[in-house]
Structure formats: structure tokens, C-alpha cells
Amino acid sequence: MPEISPRIIGGSLASAKEFPWFAAASGRFSCGASLIHPRILLTAAHCVGAFRSDGVHIGAFRRGSTVRGAVFRKVIREIQHPDFQETSFSNDFMLVILADPVNDRDPVTLNTNINVPADNQELTVMGFGSTLYGGSVSKNLNEVTTFAINHNTCRDIWSTNFPRDVQLCTLNRGKGACQGDSGGPLVLANTNIQVGIVSFGAECADTKPSFPAVEARVSGAIGWIADTICDVTGDCDYISNMNNRPPPTPGPVTLPPQSKTATLDIVFQYDAYPKETTWSVLSDDQPIFVGPNYEPGLYERWTSTFDEVPYGDYVFQIDDSWGDGLTTGDYFGSAELVQDGVTIAYVSGSFGLRQTVDFVIGTDPQPAIPPSQPPTMSPTLAPSSAPTQSTRIDTGTINIHFQYDGYPDETSWVIQSWPSYQILFSGPDYLPSIYQNWTTSLVDIPVGRYAMTVYDSWGDGLKTGSFFGYYRILQVNDTNGDGNTKELAYGDGVFGFASTVQFEVNAL
Incomplete structure (x- = not known):
């Protein structure tokens, strides 16, 4: 049996507001979910812990942001299916209880029929996962088309007896979910009817294009979902009344346009x-x-x-x-x-x-408000040429000081000349330890302007939980031989994939 990967390959960018019930964990661990009740999300059991600490964005379009209609909610509880098996991922279901309800959108509709989807039926999956195996998670929501395949065929390919009542298989060669898409909803194409939850696969669709993905089958957990909603909210008829809901009221943005x-x-x-x-x-x-x-x-x-x-x-x-x-x-x-x-x-x-x-x-361009600035004067006599800046040949020594977070291997940096953007220095040139303080010295730096960019491959800056790192750029003032330094720039740990500061090395 191939190695299981908690795993959008070959997809496309989703439209804003296309999936208002899609939810995404807001912290370090990227997992998707779906809004099935104003106070409850449905996700995968193996995503336990992903939602509790940092909350969740519902209607997520850009990861970790409330842009384009997304809303943020804190999470008070995660409830795994009691029969979840960590080795086989059987019964890979979990409910996430929100601190406050989401009442401004309709939840997804859950499929209750074990014979849906039919073999070869077209499905849609969405998420912020990697766009290639081993890559970083995506900033923007992506979607991809896949197809349900015959369950016996799936068993034969995997050489594993997957229980049909709680698992289903999908395949679209070279396309599908990947790391970071776990827990996300699988819906019938062009509907809001959820039939599955992204569970696992053999690596990703780009490296294992012939291996089906295995999803948790929603119809197999309907009884447990209904009972849990009843226990948590007191709404004991919610699931039974679900199929009698009126169709969603069209908003200003309904179906995505043909051309995105x-x-x-x-x-x-x-x-x-x-x-x-x-x-x-x-x-x-x-x-x-x-x-x-x-x-x-x-x-x-x-x-x-x-x-x-x-x-x-x-x-x-x-x-x-x-x-x-x-x-x-x-x-x-x-x-x-x-x-x-x-x-x-x-x-x-x-x-x-x-x-x-x-x-x-996007589909609904919003007019911007012009910025306030001093009134524009009509040009009079334009200078014949731009002023000439003097050339400096002095040099200085700078120290780059890092306070790393709990994942220092995610962090790298470059220093570029300004404004030509030529990369002059990069690092680190060593393997830092977790939460390490470290200083790198660069000598004989010509006087002038520079830009330093710090990159974080995970997209959460220099942050681990409630711990925030930082970085500083200091110029060494050794004219008196006392090793004094002057701070040229400071960057805190609160950023996403990149943070840039400008600084100037001065003559002493």
C-alpha cells in the first residue's frame, strides 16, 4: 500500500464568493471544512487541532483573510468521530463547533444517499493546498474537477479493502487535492451538495496521477452528524429538514462567469x-x-x-x-x-x-475611493534633467540579528541594492535552531540604500502560536572602538510569506 499523504493539483483559481460555505483553518496547519449548520463545520478527523487554536475563516477566498466576504470565527470545540481509525483513515469525520453562529449565508447541503455519487459522476473539490507535491500552500482558493470511480476498481489499485459505506474514491489523472486540502468538501459539480471530505491519497496527483484519492463518504456519517448537532445545539430535526430547505436566495454574485x-x-x-x-x-x-x-x-x-x-x-x-x-x-x-x-x-x-x-x-469589481492629496498644480517649466546624486565610496559594517520562531527552517532572507534590486547577500548560511537568537555580520558594505526581504515558506512570518520573532539591521559604529551599534531597520514577526524593509548604510 503506498504511503498515505494527508493531502490542488491541475486546478484553477476559484471565484470570490463562489463557495461561501467553504471554511479554512486560520493557523499554521492548512485544513479545509464546510459550513453545515450556523454553528458547526464538517471536516476530517485527522485535521484535529488545526482549528481550535487560531480559529477559522468561512467563505475564505484568500488564506487567513476576510477579503471578499469571508468572516472569521473562533472555535470552542472539535469533536472527532468515535470510530475514526488513524491507520486506515476510516470514519475520517470531525465536527468543529464555532463560538458564534454564521447567519449571513446558507450552509452546504449534505448528501444522504450512499449511491451518490454514481461512477464517473463529475465532482468539484476546493482548498488552499499545495499546487505541487511538497510545495507550499496556496495564498488563494483553488478548485479542481475530479470524478467518482468504481469502488472495486479503487480497492484493486490500492490493494486495500476500503469500506464503501464511509469511503469513496475519485480520480482525474494529474488533477486533484494535495497537502493542505485535507478536510475540504467534495461536492457534486455545479451544486452545493456535499458528498465527501478530502481524506488522503498517494502523495499528490502530479506525482501519482494514476492513483485514486480516497475521501470520507458523507452519507456514512449522517446519523452521527445529526445526533451531534442535536446534542450541541438542541436542533434535533436539522438534518431531517435539510432537504426541505428552499433554494438559496441569489445574491449580487451567483454562478461564476464562464471566463475567469x-x-x-x-x-x-x-x-x-x-x-x-x-x-x-x-x-x-x-x-x-x-x-x-x-x-x-x-x-x-x-x-x-x-x-x-x-x-x-x-x-x-x-x-x-x-x-x-x-x-x-x-x-x-x-x-x-x-x-x-x-x-x-x-x-x-x-x-x-x-x-x-x-x-x-474578480467578478464584482468595487470602485475605489480616490486618495486625498494636495491639489495638483498645472506644470509650469519642467526641469531639463533630474538632479544628480553624489557618489559615496565609504563603507560600513552591519549586523543582521534574527530572533527565530519554532520553525527556523522556513525562513530565508536576501539583501538587494536599491533601486536596482541586485541581490548582494542571502542567508542563512547555517541551520538555525528553534527559537534561536543569531547575528550575522557583513563588512565593507558601501554607503547607500538597500532593501532586505525576509521570506517564510509557510506563510505565517516569524510566528509560532503566541510567540513572535523579529529581525533587526544594525550598523556597527566602531569609530571609538567600543562596538556601539545604530539600528537601521526593524521587522516584527507579523507578516505572511514575505516582509521587506529599507535601510541606509551611512558614513561614520
């Missing part, structure tokens, strides 16, 4: 020094568009258009090499992000070296 892409326009109003300005659009901390791809003129207004931009969360970043933003004297430039004719984000010209703004491409 949009047109994005980036509109710039430059200042008198357009050569100082560059910009990028980032997805998962990686640039997907950069510009400008032309040489703008003084005070020029220019629009760059990008078609078929996938739905999702993005970051827009503007850099100004002189450090005065899009300003020249009393004149203020600006930037706008426009989705399908709707301005969804503004950037004021009043900033320093860098300005970033989060934005979402």
Missing part, C-alpha cells in the same frame, strides 16, 4: 522625472507585469492595457529612484488600476521610494 479573466488598465500620470519611475504587478510575491515598456515624456498620461488577467489577489508596486514619488514641486502625479472600466485602486503621487497597494481582480 478580466482586462486590467494601468493609468499613469507622470511627473517631470518619468525616468525615475518603474512599476510592477505581483502575484504571490512574483512579478507578472513590469513597466514601463516605453520611454514616457514629461508630465505624460499613459495607459498600459493587459487582457485576460486571471481573477485573484495582486499587489501593485511603484518605485521611484529619487525617493520623492510622483511629485515635482507642487505637482502631484498618480496611478490608477482599472478593471473592465471600473477604477479599483488609486495610488497617490505623494510617497517616497516605494508605494504598494493590494487589489483584487
Whole structure:
């Protein structure tokens, strides 16, 4: 029997509000769930502990965030199925009790028929799990299509006698759930009828494309679910009345559109020094568009258009090499992000070296409120060239001090020149211990501006439970030989996948 992996491969980005009943654990351990009652979630028993400490987001679209209609709830109790088997994952069911009800959306409907799904019936699974075996969990919710397969065929492939009443098998070669998707709902395609719970597989669909995934069959636990809801809430007819509910009332966003892409326009109003300005659009901390791809003129207004931009969360970043933003004297430039004719984000010209703004491409673009800034003056006489900065040749010594969390192997860092972004140093060059304090010294660093980015592969920064790490950059002042230091930058442990600080090494 292949090694069991608590395991979206080959899928696509879900639409915001497409699965309002999908829930995700908010802490270090990535597990999915479904809202089956205003106060109760259904998930996998092997996800025990994932929800209790850090709570849960219902209607989750971006992991750990309430963006696009998600709500956060604390958890007061996790109840595993009494017959759960840790070795075979049989009866892999667990109920999660919320501290406060969720009344602003309809729960999922639970299937009660053991003959559903039929062989080859199309199903949908969603989650924040890895998009390749051994990879990091995803920031955004993904979905994928899979199919129910014959139970005897599944038994033969696995050489294991899975009990049909509490387990079912799915397969779509090269596509399916992966690490971090455990506990998530498996629904009949284009419905909110849940038939299964993501349980386990042989690694992931990208490395074991011919092995079926094994899911917990919801109909096999209906009696236990009904009894537990009755005990916890006193609503003893909830499951029996479930199939008599009226259909959900359509909201402003119903079914996802056929095309999950949009047109994005980036509109710039430059200042008198357009050569100082560059910009990028980032997805998962990686640039997907950069510009400008032309040489703008003084005070020029220019629009760059990008078609078929996938739905999702993005970051827009503007850099100004002189450090005065899009300003020249009393004149203020600006930037706008426009989705399908709707301005969804503004950037004021009043900033320093860098300005970033989060934005979402989705089915329901929300008009942004223009930022307040000093009134824009009409340009008068544009300077013929940008001021010239003096060149410094002095050097200094800096110390990079880390207070690691309980998972130091997740953390790495780079130092880049500013604003060219050339990587000059990276680390760590050793294997730090858990909760270790460590200082790395870098000598003969030329005077100038730099940026340091700290990465966390798990996406929870320098945080373990209630413990928060940090990092500091200090310049050594050894002119008196006393080893005094001056703090140049500080970063706390509260961030996701990356944290960037800017600092300047000064002449002593």
C-alpha cells in the first residue's frame, strides 16, 4: 500500500464568493471544512487541532483573510468521530463547533444517499493546498474537477479493502487535492451538495496521477452528524429538514462567469522625472507585469492595457529612484488600476521610494475611493534633467540579528541594492535552531540604500502560536572602538510569506 499523504493539483483559481460555505483553518496547519449548520463545520478527523487554536475563516477566498466576504470565527470545540481509525483513515469525520453562529449565508447541503455519487459522476473539490507535491500552500482558493470511480476498481489499485459505506474514491489523472486540502468538501459539480471530505491519497496527483484519492463518504456519517448537532445545539430535526430547505436566495454574485479573466488598465500620470519611475504587478510575491515598456515624456498620461488577467489577489508596486514619488514641486502625479472600466485602486503621487497597494481582480469589481492629496498644480517649466546624486565610496559594517520562531527552517532572507534590486547577500548560511537568537555580520558594505526581504515558506512570518520573532539591521559604529551599534531597520514577526524593509548604510 503506498504511503498515505494527508493531502490542488491541475486546478484553477476559484471565484470570490463562489463557495461561501467553504471554511479554512486560520493557523499554521492548512485544513479545509464546510459550513453545515450556523454553528458547526464538517471536516476530517485527522485535521484535529488545526482549528481550535487560531480559529477559522468561512467563505475564505484568500488564506487567513476576510477579503471578499469571508468572516472569521473562533472555535470552542472539535469533536472527532468515535470510530475514526488513524491507520486506515476510516470514519475520517470531525465536527468543529464555532463560538458564534454564521447567519449571513446558507450552509452546504449534505448528501444522504450512499449511491451518490454514481461512477464517473463529475465532482468539484476546493482548498488552499499545495499546487505541487511538497510545495507550499496556496495564498488563494483553488478548485479542481475530479470524478467518482468504481469502488472495486479503487480497492484493486490500492490493494486495500476500503469500506464503501464511509469511503469513496475519485480520480482525474494529474488533477486533484494535495497537502493542505485535507478536510475540504467534495461536492457534486455545479451544486452545493456535499458528498465527501478530502481524506488522503498517494502523495499528490502530479506525482501519482494514476492513483485514486480516497475521501470520507458523507452519507456514512449522517446519523452521527445529526445526533451531534442535536446534542450541541438542541436542533434535533436539522438534518431531517435539510432537504426541505428552499433554494438559496441569489445574491449580487451567483454562478461564476464562464471566463475567469478580466482586462486590467494601468493609468499613469507622470511627473517631470518619468525616468525615475518603474512599476510592477505581483502575484504571490512574483512579478507578472513590469513597466514601463516605453520611454514616457514629461508630465505624460499613459495607459498600459493587459487582457485576460486571471481573477485573484495582486499587489501593485511603484518605485521611484529619487525617493520623492510622483511629485515635482507642487505637482502631484498618480496611478490608477482599472478593471473592465471600473477604477479599483488609486495610488497617490505623494510617497517616497516605494508605494504598494493590494487589489483584487474578480467578478464584482468595487470602485475605489480616490486618495486625498494636495491639489495638483498645472506644470509650469519642467526641469531639463533630474538632479544628480553624489557618489559615496565609504563603507560600513552591519549586523543582521534574527530572533527565530519554532520553525527556523522556513525562513530565508536576501539583501538587494536599491533601486536596482541586485541581490548582494542571502542567508542563512547555517541551520538555525528553534527559537534561536543569531547575528550575522557583513563588512565593507558601501554607503547607500538597500532593501532586505525576509521570506517564510509557510506563510505565517516569524510566528509560532503566541510567540513572535523579529529581525533587526544594525550598523556597527566602531569609530571609538567600543562596538556601539545604530539600528537601521526593524521587522516584527507579523507578516505572511514575505516582509521587506529599507535601510541606509551611512558614513561614520
